[in-house]
Amino acid sequence: MSQGEIIGGLLAPHPPHLVYGDNHWRNEPKSECGWEVLRWGYERARKHFLAKKPDVLLVHSPHWQTLIGHHFLGVPEFHGLSVDPIFPNLFRFNYDIKVDVELAELIAEEGRRDGLVTKMMRNPHFRVDYGTIVSCHMMNPDWDIPIVGISSNNSPYYFSNELGQAQMIKLGQATKRAIEKSGRRAVLLASNTLSHRHFTTEPEIPEDMSREHVYEHSGYLWDMKVIDLMRTGRTRELISVLPEFMDHAVSEVKAGALAWMLSALDFPDYPGELYGYWTVIGTGNAVVGWDPQLKAAATTQGAMAAR
Amino acid sequence: MIQKAYIVPGQPHILLAPDRNKGWGELKKAYEAIGREIERSGAELLLVYSTQWFSVIGHLMQVDPNPEWVLVDQNWYEFGEIPYRFRVDPEFGKLYCEIAKQRGMQASTVNYRGFPIDTGTVVALKLLNPNNAIPASIVSCNIYAEREETRNLGSAARAAIEQYGKKTIVVCVTNFSNRYEVADIDIASDHISSAKDDEWNRKLLEMLGEGRLEDVAQVAREFAREANADMGFKAIWWLSSLMGEHNRYDGKVWGYAPVWGTGAALVELTPSNKALDFEKEFDEANAPVANTESGTGLESHNVLSEAPKRDEQQPEPERAVSSAIRTDRAPKPVGPYPHARRVGDFLFLSGIGPRKPVTGEIPGLTFDEKGNIAGHDIEVQTRACIENIRAILEDAGSSLDRIVDVTVYLTDMKRDFERFNEVYAEYLGTVQPTRTTVGVDSLPTPIAVELKVIAAV
Numbered sequence: 104m105s106q107g108e109i110i111g112g113l114l115a116p117h118p119p120h121l122v123y124g125d126n127h128w129r130n131e132p133k134s135e136c137g138w139e140v141l142r143w144g145y146e147r148a149r150k151h152f153l154a155k156k157p158d159v160l161l162v163h164s165p166h167w168q169t170l171i172g173h174h175f176l177g178v179p180e181f182h183g184l185s186v187d188p189i190f191p192n193l194f195r196f197n198y199d200i201k202v203d204v205e206l207a208e209l210i211a212e213e214g215r216r217d218g219l220v221t222k223m224m225r226n227p228h229f230r231v232d233y234g235t236i237v238s239c240h241m242m243n244p245d246w247d248i249p250i251v252g253i254s255s256n257n258s259p260y261y262f263s264n265e266l267g268q269a270q271m272i273k274l275g276q277a278t279k280r281a282i283e284k285s286g287r288r289a290v291l292l293a294s295n296t297l298s299h300r301h302f303t304t305e306p307e308i309p310e311d312m313s314r315e316h317v318y319e320h321s322g323y324l325w326d327m328k329v330i331d332l333m334r335t336g337r338t339r340e341l342i343s344v345l346p347e348f349m350d351h352a353v354s355e356v357k358a359g360a361l362a363w364m365l366s367a368l369d370f371p372d373y374p375g376e377l378y379g380y381w382t383v384i385g386t387g388n389a390v391v392g393w394d395p396q397l398k399a400a401a402t403t404q405g406a407m408a409a410r
Numbered sequence: 411m412i413q414k415a416y417i418v419p420g421q422p423h424i425l426l427a428p429d430r431n432k433g434w435g436e437l438k439k440a441y442e443a444i445g446r447e448i449e450r451s452g453a454e455l456l457l458v459y460s461t462q463w464f465s466v467i468g469h470l471m472q473v474d475p476n477p478e479w480v481l482v483d484q485n486w487y488e489f490g491e492i493p494y495r496f497r498v499d500p501e502f503g504k505l506y507c508e509i510a511k512q513r514g515m516q517a518s519t520v521n522y523r524g525f526p527i528d529t530g531t532v533v534a535l536k537l538l539n540p541n542n543a544i545p546a547s548i549v550s551c552n553i554y555a556e557r558e559e560t561r562n563l564g565s566a567a568r569a570a571i572e573q574y575g576k577k578t579i580v581v582c583v584t585n586f587s588n589r590y591e592v593a594d595i596d597i598a599s600d601h602i603s604s605a606k607d608d609e610w611n612r613k614l615l616e617m618l619g620e621g622r623l624e625d626v627a628q629v630a631r632e633f634a635r636e637a638n639a640d641m642g643f644k645a646i647w648w649l650s651s652l653m654g655e656h657n658r659y660d661g662k663v664w665g666y667a668p669v670w671g672t673g674a675a676l677v678e679l680t681p682s683n684k685a686l687d688f689e690k691e692f693d694e695a696n697a698p699v700a701n702t703e704s705g706t707g708l709e710s711h712n713v714l715s716e717a718p719k720r721d722e723q724q725p726e727p728e729r730a731v732s733s734a735i736r737t738d739r740a741p742k743p744v745g746p747y748p749h750a751r752r753v754g755d756f757l758f759l760s761g762i763g764p765r766k767p768v769t770g771e772i773p774g775l776t777f778d779e780k781g782n783i784a785g786h787d788i789e790v791q792t793r794a795c796i797e798n799i800r801a802i803l804e805d806a807g808s809s810l811d812r813i814v815d816v817t818v819y820l821t822d823m824k825r826d827f828e829r830f831n832e833v834y835a836e837y838l839g840t841v842q843p844t845r846t847t848v849g850v851d852s853l854p855t856p857i858a859v860e861l862k863v864i865a866a867v
Contacts, residue, residue: 170485170590184524189466191522220593228491229482230526254484261592303554304516305467 104286109279111152112364114333114375114391115292117164117237118383119187119194121145124310127244131195137310144379144390145241151376151392152290153243159203160242160250161278162292165358166234167254170261172220173274175207176200176252178227187233193309198236201249206285210251213277213284219270224254238294255358264346264357271359272342275366282367291367293360297329298322298352298387305384318385325352326380326387333375333391338365355386373398411571412681413453415580415653416444417618417645418538419674420462420530425537426489430597433667440665440676441537449543454576455499456539456546457567459648460583461641462530465550468516469563471507472548473500474525483529494532499545506547506570513566515559530583538581551641557631560644564651571652582649585640586611586673595670603671610637611673615666618677621659621684623650637673656744656854658682683856685742685770739801741765744854749802752867757806759863761819763853764794767801772857786858788826792833795861808865813843817862823849826858 122130124137167174179202187194204223211221235252253274259267282289300322306314317323325348332341342365349357356362365371371393378390419437423430428438448456463470478495503519510517531548539546549567552559571578587607602608610633617626626633627650630643653659664676734748735757743749743760750759765772774790775783800810816838820826827847843863853860 167484170592171594172592186522186524186526188464188526188528191520191525192518195522195524222488224487226482226487226491228480229484229487232484258592261590301466303467 107282107285107287107289109282109367109395110155110157110288110290111395112291112293112368112393113148113152113242114361114364114389115145115162115238115242115294116141116296116383116388116390117166117234117294118296118386118388119190119233119237120309120383121241122196122237123193125241125244127240129197129240131197132193134310137312138315138381138383140381141379141383141388141390142241148376148378148390148392149242151394155290156288157248157290158287159206159289160239160248160292161253161289162235162238162250162294163253163255163360163363164232164234164238164294165255165355165360166232167252168257169222169254170257172222173211173214173256173270174222174224174254175211176202176229176231176250177204177207177223177225178202178229179204181227181229181231183230185231185233185236194233194237196233196236196240198231199246200231200236200239201246203249203251203287206281206287206289207251209281209285210253210278213281214274217273217277219273219277234294238292242290242292253363255360259349259357259359264349267357267359268342268345268362271362272366274359275363278363279367279369291364293364295358295360296355296383296386296388297326299355300353301385315382316385317382317387322352322387325354326389330377330380330389330391333389334377336371336373336375338370338372341365342370352387368393368395371395371398411575411578412568412653413451413577413579415582415649415679416538417582417584417649417675417677417679418444418534419585419669419676420460420528420533420583421585421669421672421674422483422486422489422492422529422533423669424674425492425533426486427597431600432598433600434669437665437667437669437674437676438537444664444676444678445538445540448538448579449541451579452577453544453579455502455571455574455578456535456544456581457502457571457578458531458534458546458548458581458583459551459645460528460530460534460548461551461585461645462528462583463548463550464528465552466554468518469510469552469555470550471503471517471519472498472521472525472527473503473519474498474521474523475500477525477527479524479527481527481529481532486529492532492536494527494536495542496527496535497542497545499547502547502570502574502576505574506549506567509570509573510563510566513562515562515566534581534583544579551645553641555644557644557647560647561651564648567648567652568654580649580652582645584643584645585669586614586643586675587637588640588672589638591671600668600670602668602673607637607673611666611675615663615675615677618679619661619663621661621679621682622657623653623659623661623679624655624657626650627655640672653679653681658684660684683772735802735806737802737805739767739805740798741767741770750806752806755867757803757808757865757867759799759802759865761860761862762795762798762802763855763857763860764791764798765855765857766794767798772855774858775856783856788829788858789833791857791859792830795859796833796837799861799863803863803865806867808867810837811841812867813838813841813863813865815864816843816845818845818847819850819853819860819862820847821850821852821858823847830859
């Protein structure tokens with residue numbers, strides 16, 4: 104078996120609005136349109152990364168929140184209906200998910216070696232959260248690639264941003280080692296929005312794009328700052344400002360997916376590709392991808408941009 | 411129409427693993443005992459608010475008549491799964507939603523196949539209402555809602571219950587201290603994760619055992635800060651507002667035990683007419699609740715809401731205002747205010763109702779066979795009111811014939827105005843003070859009339 108590798112990483116936000124706007128047959132509610140800039144961004148990212156024929160998609164979701172350590176979907180197949188408890192009017196999704204349990208177990212084992220608490224969720228009736236589903240669906244609407252589903256540990260909410268992020272960095276390294284051991288070609292999906300202050304009312308027509316804009320200027324400024332760091336390959340600097348971003352813009356990266364992915368990618372020093380940025384009920388959402396194959400050429404470009 | 415309220419925990423450990431820890435087992439027994447009481451109570455509706463049903467776009471009310479699923483908790487799946495099928499009263503949910511919207515709140519009903527009922531609600535309904543004998547209504551907990559919004563939600567629930575007219579038991583699913591152990595534990599020796607949390611929990615339970623719900627609501631913010639209370643302990647704001655924001659309850663603590671380091675307790679609160687020395691010790695709010703049942707914001711107890719915050723309270727300016735006037739010949743105030751204050755040659759009286767001095771008993775009430783208030787005699791209450799005012803004025807060196815201004819609050823203007831007027835005329839017809847009469851939905855105690863008076867000394 105050849106050594107596995109991470110062939111891509113995508114900041115893959117999960118507002119259910121994107122699936123709603125997509126009008127996929129798996130989702131019960133239907134729309135006229137909506138959030139195209141992000142959906143088109145996902146389309147371009149999909150085209151790029153699926154062309155590399157990944158064996159597995161790994162997703163870290165903030166909507167599977169766990170108190171005791173980091174949990175992994177541990178059943179080969181999940182079927183069911185996921186109804187978003189926040190936006191049930193937009194997201195009632197019939198899912199049929201294949202899970203790479205073997206790789207999940209390997210990551211759990213590697214994590215334990217690093218002192219993390221990890222658990223395998225073995226109940227087939229478990230309802231897969233909508234964050235996992237939206238990110239995976241937008242990346243691969245055919246659902247023909249198995250996934251590894253990883254929970255979001257509550258430690259940053261319980262203790263501190265820094266402590267939570269340190270755990271995510273450990274988990275990222277454990278993920279990388281496990282993928283290498285598994286022989287899989289993997290794409291990572293970090294299911295996070297950026298600035299996360301949002302409107303608390305909904306338009307009568309949810310997809311009325313005339314109502315969609317960033318919630319506040321300061322959140323937008325933060326989003327532009329972190330996107331700039333991504334686009335110029337300064338992800339170590341990005342990691343160092345994330346705790347501040349979490350506090351100032353109530354950023355969902357607090358849940359850890361972005362730190363986990365950047366750590367697994369060994370903190371790319373080459374530019375991330377911005378596929379799209381737009382708001383969803385006022386939150387800032389960016390689809391940004393890193394392709395390690397492009398590292399050599401991109402590093403030069405990133406260095407030039409940094410100058 | 412509100413028979414009782416219960417505060418209960420929502421962890422699945424109690425339902426699924428009672429044998430693995432003595433405290434969990436005792437909580438389950440207490441839960442089941444309450445369930446038996448509820449079944450015997452004749453209640454027609456269970457209204458459930460759970461801190462585990464999060465919403466962010468306003469509040470949601472469940473109106474699926476029979477929500478059904480197999481719940482596997484995202485954290486505690488190792489303890490097993492919980493199949494459920496509940497009986498929900500959709501009409502009440504719709505009414506509650508409508509009233510909340512009328513009060514300017516963002517609210518929606520939900521009726522979707524497969525909508526996830528939260529673990530807290532599932533645990534509570536499974537244990538309290540195992541046979542679905544009583545239909546339930548379920549409302550969400552908005553994660554951003556602060557005190558005022560949560561109080562408004564409670565107040566809307568009260569209005570909905572009154573309008574719906576069914577005997578209702580209120581169930582508030584919330585933990586107390588909520589500091590979970592974040593690693594696997596020796597389950598048999600589960601304990602509250604810090605001594606401070608335990609101390610806080612016990613302090614609040616002592617207050618609730620004395621029926622002091624509003625006092626607990628007043629310290630909720632401090633409790634949340636000190637003991638990492640469940641969702642900022644906002645559930646208690648909802649409950650207190652729904653129950654009328656006072657301390658007149660018979661309280662009973664059915665159980666208290668740690669669940670994975672958190673403080674879980676079951677508390678019963680039964681409305682009572684017991685007399686209290688005070689109603690509220692303080693109130694952090696500096697604005698009245700929008701659209702309260704009374705609707706006027708003018709009630710005497712609302713002077714509290716205009717008071718400065720505790721931290722901002724200044725010493726009394728002695729030159730302008732004399733000391734407060736209190737008398738044993740009038741009923742004790744139902745809050746931290748005196749019967750009257752003198753400024754120069756004028757006496758300003760607080761709102762005075764008909765309650766009897768010393769006993770606090772409300773005259774002129776009639777009751778049904780179950781002891782619920784069925785009606786009132788406005789003539790008896792008006793006379794009692796004015797006699798109380800007479801006593802205060804006389805003890806302050808004034809008299810009824812020196813009254814210069816009266817504000818009247820009636821809870822049933824249409825029915826009572828004429829007879830009230832007749833009695834009023836007997837006492838004050840010749841005195842001829844200026845007068846304003848206002849109709850209100852309710853007064854702080856179940857009285858029908860209250861007078862606010864200014865008199866010359």
